[in-house]
Amino acid sequence: MTTTEAPPGAGTGAGPGAGAADPAELVLGALRRARVAARALAPATRATKDAALHAVADALVASAGRITAANATDLTRGRFVGLAEGLLDRLTLDEARLRSIADAVRAVAALPDPVGHVRRGSTLPNGLRLQQVQVPLGVVGIIYEARPNVTVDAAVLALKSGNAAVLRGGSAARETNTVLVEVIAEALEGAGLPRDAVQTVDAAGRDGVGALLTARGLVDLVIPRGGAGLIQRVVTEATVPTIETGVGNCHVYVDAAADLDEALAICLDAKVSRPSVCNAAETLLVHDAVADAFVPRLMTALAEAGVVVHGDLRTRSLTPPAAAGALAADATDLDWATEYHALEVAVGVVDSLDAALEHIRRFSSQHTEAVVTRDITVADAFVAGTDSAAVMVNASTRFTDGGEFGLGAEVGISTQKLHARGPMGLAELTTTRWVVHGAGHVRG
Amino acid sequence: MTTTEAPPGAGTGAGPGAGAADPAELVLGALRRARVAARALAPATRATKDAALHAVADALVASAGRITAANATDLTRGRFVGLAEGLLDRLTLDEARLRSIADAVRAVAALPDPVGHVRRGSTLPNGLRLQQVQVPLGVVGIIYEARPNVTVDAAVLALKSGNAAVLRGGSAARETNTVLVEVIAEALEGAGLPRDAVQTVDAAGRDGVGALLTARGLVDLVIPRGGAGLIQRVVTEATVPTIETGVGNCHVYVDAAADLDEALAICLDAKVSRPSVCNAAETLLVHDAVADAFVPRLMTALAEAGVVVHGDLRTRSLTPPAAAGALAADATDLDWATEYHALEVAVGVVDSLDAALEHIRRFSSQHTEAVVTRDITVADAFVAGTDSAAVMVNASTRFTDGGEFGLGAEVGISTQKLHARGPMGLAELTTTRWVVHGAGHVRG
Numbered sequence: 001m002t003t004t005e006a007p008p009g010a011g012t013g014a015g016p017g018a019g020a021a022d023p024a025e026l027v028l029g030a031l032r033r034a035r036v037a038a039r040a041l042a043p044a045t046r047a048t049k050d051a052a053l054h055a056v057a058d059a060l061v062a063s064a065g066r067i068t069a070a071n072a073t074d075l076t077r078g079r080f081v082g083l084a085e086g087l088l089d090r091l092t093l094d095e096a097r098l099r100s101i102a103d104a105v106r107a108v109a110a111l112p113d114p115v116g117h118v119r120r121g122s123t124l125p126n127g128l129r130l131q132q133v134q135v136p137l138g139v140v141g142i143i144y145e146a147r148p149n150v151t152v153d154a155a156v157l158a159l160k161s162g163n164a165a166v167l168r169g170g171s172a173a174r175e176t177n178t179v180l181v182e183v184i185a186e187a188l189e190g191a192g193l194p195r196d197a198v199q200t201v202d203a204a205g206r207d208g209v210g211a212l213l214t215a216r217g218l219v220d221l222v223i224p225r226g227g228a229g230l231i232q233r234v235v236t237e238a239t240v241p242t243i244e245t246g247v248g249n250c251h252v253y254v255d256a257a258a259d260l261d262e263a264l265a266i267c268l269d270a271k272v273s274r275p276s277v278c279n280a281a282e283t284l285l286v287h288d289a290v291a292d293a294f295v296p297r298l299m300t301a302l303a304e305a306g307v308v309v310h311g312d313l314r315t316r317s318l319t320p321p322a323a324a325g326a327l328a329a330d331a332t333d334l335d336w337a338t339e340y341h342a343l344e345v346a347v348g349v350v351d352s353l354d355a356a357l358e359h360i361r362r363f364s365s366q367h368t369e370a371v372v373t374r375d376i377t378v379a380d381a382f383v384a385g386t387d388s389a390a391v392m393v394n395a396s397t398r399f400t401d402g403g404e405f406g407l408g409a410e411v412g413i414s415t416q417k418l419h420a421r422g423p424m425g426l427a428e429l430t431t432t433r434w435v436v437h438g439a440g441h442v443r444g
Numbered sequence: 445m446t447t448t449e450a451p452p453g454a455g456t457g458a459g460p461g462a463g464a465a466d467p468a469e470l471v472l473g474a475l476r477r478a479r480v481a482a483r484a485l486a487p488a489t490r491a492t493k494d495a496a497l498h499a500v501a502d503a504l505v506a507s508a509g510r511i512t513a514a515n516a517t518d519l520t521r522g523r524f525v526g527l528a529e530g531l532l533d534r535l536t537l538d539e540a541r542l543r544s545i546a547d548a549v550r551a552v553a554a555l556p557d558p559v560g561h562v563r564r565g566s567t568l569p570n571g572l573r574l575q576q577v578q579v580p581l582g583v584v585g586i587i588y589e590a591r592p593n594v595t596v597d598a599a600v601l602a603l604k605s606g607n608a609a610v611l612r613g614g615s616a617a618r619e620t621n622t623v624l625v626e627v628i629a630e631a632l633e634g635a636g637l638p639r640d641a642v643q644t645v646d647a648a649g650r651d652g653v654g655a656l657l658t659a660r661g662l663v664d665l666v667i668p669r670g671g672a673g674l675i676q677r678v679v680t681e682a683t684v685p686t687i688e689t690g691v692g693n694c695h696v697y698v699d700a701a702a703d704l705d706e707a708l709a710i711c712l713d714a715k716v717s718r719p720s721v722c723n724a725a726e727t728l729l730v731h732d733a734v735a736d737a738f739v740p741r742l743m744t745a746l747a748e749a750g751v752v753v754h755g756d757l758r759t760r761s762l763t764p765p766a767a768a769g770a771l772a773a774d775a776t777d778l779d780w781a782t783e784y785h786a787l788e789v790a791v792g793v794v795d796s797l798d799a800a801l802e803h804i805r806r807f808s809s810q811h812t813e814a815v816v817t818r819d820i821t822v823a824d825a826f827v828a829g830t831d832s833a834a835v836m837v838n839a840s841t842r843f844t845d846g847g848e849f850g851l852g853a854e855v856g857i858s859t860q861k862l863h864a865r866g867p868m869g870l871a872e873l874t875t876t877r878w879v880v881h882g883a884g885h886v887r888g
Contacts, residue, residue, distance in 0.1 A: 241861065391879055395572060433835065434833065434844070
């Protein structure tokens with residue numbers, strides 16, 4: 001184990017931004033090997049894939065010593081460069097966390113195989129037999145932050161859906177990811193699957209990301225899992241197919257016809273139950289007709305929960321003195337546009353449903369919006385008037401989640417409209433193809 | 445009507461590459477109006493949309509004089525600048541063609557509405573009611589060649605699926621498209637739908653294409669319908685979601701276990717029945733074991749059909765003297781990679797199924813491949829070993845078509861893996877969203 005005096009970057013990984021090879025060549029080489037592996041993986045049966053996933057789970061537990069030693073190196077370097085406590089916590093792996101990650105791998109093994117599922121099929125009038133079959137995408141690249149659990153999670157979701165995974169994790173988790181991928185690859189090989197089905201390109205550094213995003217023909221999909229900055233870079237630079245995930249500026253609108261007890265519970269749940277995630281609410285909008293009755297209760301509850309509030313003038317004026325400590329500066333357009341990811345929220349009063357919809361259209365990231373109302377007309381108009389991946393009627397925004405929706409594990413939450421929208425499960429890691437059987441059919 | 449002496453560019457449209465306004469502003473303005481129109485269009489019922497489509501069909505026939513006059517201007521300019529006869533033919537509209545276009549519009553009206561279809565739904569264990577509902581994408585941009593029928597076709601498919609369409613047709617059809625879009629917009633308005641639901645941005649010229657491809661947040665999908673050059677430009681420049689369509693380097697593989705009569709019929713149909721389209725075959729591969737028996741018959745039939753053949757050495761040596769006139773120079777890698785779109789084909793002999801698959805993997809554009817065989821093992825291995833949008837067993841490549849597949853009209857054939865693969869019908873012009881109904885549900 002290294003000491004806190006050790007120079008950062010010691011260990012099995014390459015230095016930041018530079019491996020032995022050219023970063024682009026390193027990535028392209030990995031992608032080419034992944035393509036070959038994907039070809040071997042695509043026809044693998046569910047039984048083979050599940051056995052391999054169980055082998056991965058067992059290997060993660062059995063290799064706990066090796067993994068935590070690498071993790072200690074990352075943590076040492078992380079402290080050396082002054083990573084925030086929250087980031088260090090997300091970076092940390094211990095035996096208990098490894099066991100829980102292994103359990104998650106076994107849970108993925110228990111999910112149905114999306115490959116081979118026939119989405120549509122028919123016999124055409126001319127006798128041609130037509131099937132639209134789910135097949136793996138091929139090679140999937142995933143770019144994410146320094147969270148070693150995502151390394152395992154992304155790898156096994158790709159594997160279960162028959163894809164080869166090329167992973168680019170945050171550089172702060174480099175040593176850990178290197179060992180995790182080694183352990184996974186060894187387990188796959190032991191189970192008769194190609195070890196190149198899971199690879200990391202962390203050693204290629206930042207230049208490697210560019211290579212990954214422009215490797216047309218070598219990668220079938222790149223999924224960025226991270227903040228708005230990463231997603232913006234991906235969108236601008238990518239010439240390969242990508243899916244934008246996880247930017248969630250979610251709203252709760254408390255209507256004039258809301259049950260105010262329900263509204264209070266939903267607002268609190270949406271903000272407080274897990275503020276760091278993308279389905280947490282970032283703005284609460286209250287109809288003017290219930291503002292006098294509701295805002296004081298809301299502000300009191302938010303203050304008690306330790307939430308900092310960016311309120312508009314009306315909200316501030318309705319805040320009871322005991323809750324005034326929760327108030328930050330007046331809400332600005334920047335606040336309405338901000339994903340706080342923390343115990344912090346913007347609160348405003350609107351004078352109509354239309355005003356709420358207008359506000360949401362302007363500031364939403366099209367992840368999840370919620371309305372609280374007992375009025376069917378309002379509920380329907382809110383559903384029709386929003387254009388987000390998910391819309392909740394009398395339920396918390398926090399329900400937008402692959403697990404909650406019954407899709408099993410999720411690879412991310414798509415906020416784009418093509419291919420996948422909302423929680424992406426295993427089916428969203430597949431594509432389809434048309435398989436047509438004839439008996440010498442010609443069109444003539 | 446103008447004479448052949450008239451200067452090119454006369455008429456209602458703007459000059460090439462320059463309108464009254466800045467090209468980018470012209471496109472962005474159209475997209476902003478389209479966004480507003482899309483909002484009005486999304487909740488339109490099937491009855492409203494179908495009535496509007498019938499109004500469009502009627503208006504096209506009623507406005508035949510106005511449309512053919514504009515078309516004559518385009519044709520005059522086309523002849524003036526020396527457009528090829530084939531392009532002039534595709535550009536030409538007369539009353540008969542307009543009637544047939546109007547019939548196609550009525551056929552789209554008769555298709556089911558994809559909007560509102562519930563793809564998945566369930567009541568979750570906690571009582572939340574979950575629905576994944578098809579909804580319009582919003583604003584769809586379509587870039588295509590100088591084919592006025594595509595202007596109408598693309599507009600009505602977008603309308604039927606609840607989307608606003610922003611069209612960029614080939615500049616040679618500028619006058620015709622301007623009038624067609626005017627006629628459509630007037631009919632929509634008469635039927636109570638927003639006229640901005642269909643707009644053309646031809647006047648913005650080539651710079652307008654760039655503006656369309658980078659208008660993030662203003663356009664939900666851009667579909668290029670055209671040649672490989674256009675698609676390459678779109679992929680490289682676009683920062684908005686796009687779908688690649690229509691590049692078809694399709695193969696037919698005649699296996700050792702083929703019924704040779706079937707094989708001959710399929711090879712001929714795949715090449716000859718309509719050589720200009722993307723699902724026509726461009727390369728025929730013959731297993732060595734049947735080459736002696738099959739290649740002479742194939743070459744004779746191709747020669748009789750007037751097909752120019754780029755053959756490998758074995759094919760040339762097996763060509764009967766009577767068919768030798770069909771032979772062009774030896775097949776090169778360039779030939780294997782070429783989409784001829786004409787009565788021209790590459791023919792090669794391979795010594796195994798694996799060699800055929802290797803060839804296809806190297807040169808295919810992943811549109812459609814076909815195998816002719818009576819051997820189930822070979823058929824299954826061919827299906828598994830190819831990675832194209834469609835694969836045909838004992839049927840012609842020409843069947844990859846929205847109409848043939850029973851999807852109704854098609855907006856193009858996607859050769860990419862995300863969102864839509866193969867023929868894109870109305871459903872592929874929608875996205876989904878999750879609509880969740882609770883009774884005060886919180887996650888806690």
